[in-house]
Amino acid sequence: MVSISFSFFSSCFPINSFLLFTSLLSAALIDAATITVTNNCSFTVWAAATPGGGQQLKQSQTWTLNPPENTTRGRIWARTGCNFNESGYGSCQTGDCNGLLECQTYGSPPNTLAEYALNQNNNLDFFDISLIYGFNVPMQFSSNSKLCTTDIQCIGDINEQCPGSLQAPGGCNNPCTVYNTNEYCCNSSSCEPTRYSRFFKDKCPDAYSYPKDDQTSTFTCPGGTNYKVVFCPTGSVLTNTITRNTTTTVSICQSNSTIIIPQAKITIVAPAFKSCNKQFYVSLSKQ
Structure with missing residues (x-):
C-alpha cells in the first residue's frame, strides 16, 4: 500500500511542476x-x-x-x-x-x-x-x-x-x-x-x-x-525443411503411433513398444 501526502504543495508551487511530479509518479x-x-x-x-x-x-x-x-x-x-x-x-x-x-x-x-x-x-x-x-x-x-x-x-x-x-x-x-x-x-x-x-x-x-x-x-x-x-502454438502447422540424407528420431509409446513427415509425404504406422525408451529411426534422402 502506498501512502502519499501532498500537503507540501502550496500556492507558490508551480502547477506545471506538480503535473510533472504526478506524471512521473504514475509512471x-x-x-x-x-x-x-x-x-x-x-x-x-x-x-x-x-x-x-x-x-x-x-x-x-x-x-x-x-x-x-x-x-x-x-x-x-x-x-x-x-x-x-x-x-x-x-x-x-x-x-x-x-x-x-x-x-x-x-x-x-x-x-x-x-x-x-x-x-x-x-x-x-x-x-x-x-x-x-x-x-x-x-x-x-x-x-x-x-x-x-x-x-x-x-x-x-x-x-x-x-x-x-x-x-x-x-x-x-x-x-x-x-x-x-x-x-x-x-x-x-x-x-x-x-x-x-x-x-x-x-x-x-x-x-x-x-x-x-x-x-x-x-x-x-x-x-x-x-x-x-x-x-508452435496450438493449431499451428510446421513443415520442417528436409535436407539430403536426414535421419529423424521419433519416440514411440502408444499403440498404432503415427509418424507423419509432411514434406516427404511419408506416414508410418508402428506398433507400440512396452517401454517408451524405444526409438524408431527414419532415414530420408531427397532424390
Whole structure:
C-alpha cells in the first residue's frame, strides 16, 4: 500500500511542476512487464531475446523474461538447428546471433519475431509479430493478464508453401533479405505491398508482412501488462525443411503411433513398444 501526502504543495508551487511530479509518479507505479516464453514445438529450440540473452528450450519448457520498463525495440525469437559448446559458442541454422548462446545482437534471418516497446506514449505497450526478417517457426504473442486480452498469432505453414526464390534452410526468407531493393525493403517513404508481402499476409494476417504494414499489425495494451510468447502454438502447422540424407528420431509409446513427415509425404504406422525408451529411426534422402 502506498501512502502519499501532498500537503507540501502550496500556492507558490508551480502547477506545471506538480503535473510533472504526478506524471512521473504514475509512471513509477506501473510494474515492469514479465514475458513468459514457451516452446510448444515437438523439437528443441534455442530461445533468444534482446534484451534477455538466450536459453535452450526443449518441448514444453519455459523461460521468464523481465525486461526493463520503458524498453524499446525489444525482440524475442526462436533459433533452430543450433549446436553450442560448454562455453556458449556455436551456431544456429536460423536466427543465429553471432554464434552466441546468450544473444547480444539481433538474430540473422530467417526468423519469426516478437517485437515490443514498453510504457511508451500514454503509458501504452506496443507489440507485434513480424515477418520482415522471414519465418522459421509459428508464433503466438498475447497478453497474460486481466489488463488486456489481445492475442495475436502467426500459425500458417509458411515453410511448406514458401516461394522458391525465398526458400532457405530451416525457414522462409523475406524478399528484402534476398533482393535488397527499395521495392521490398522500403528504404524510402514510397513503398507498397508486393506479391511476396501478400503471401506472408495471407498466411499470417496479424503479422507485419513488409515495413509499412503498421495499420493491421501493431497492437497495444496498458503499461504493466504481462505477456506470453509461444513457439508452435496450438493449431499451428510446421513443415520442417528436409535436407539430403536426414535421419529423424521419433519416440514411440502408444499403440498404432503415427509418424507423419509432411514434406516427404511419408506416414508410418508402428506398433507400440512396452517401454517408451524405444526409438524408431527414419532415414530420408531427397532424390
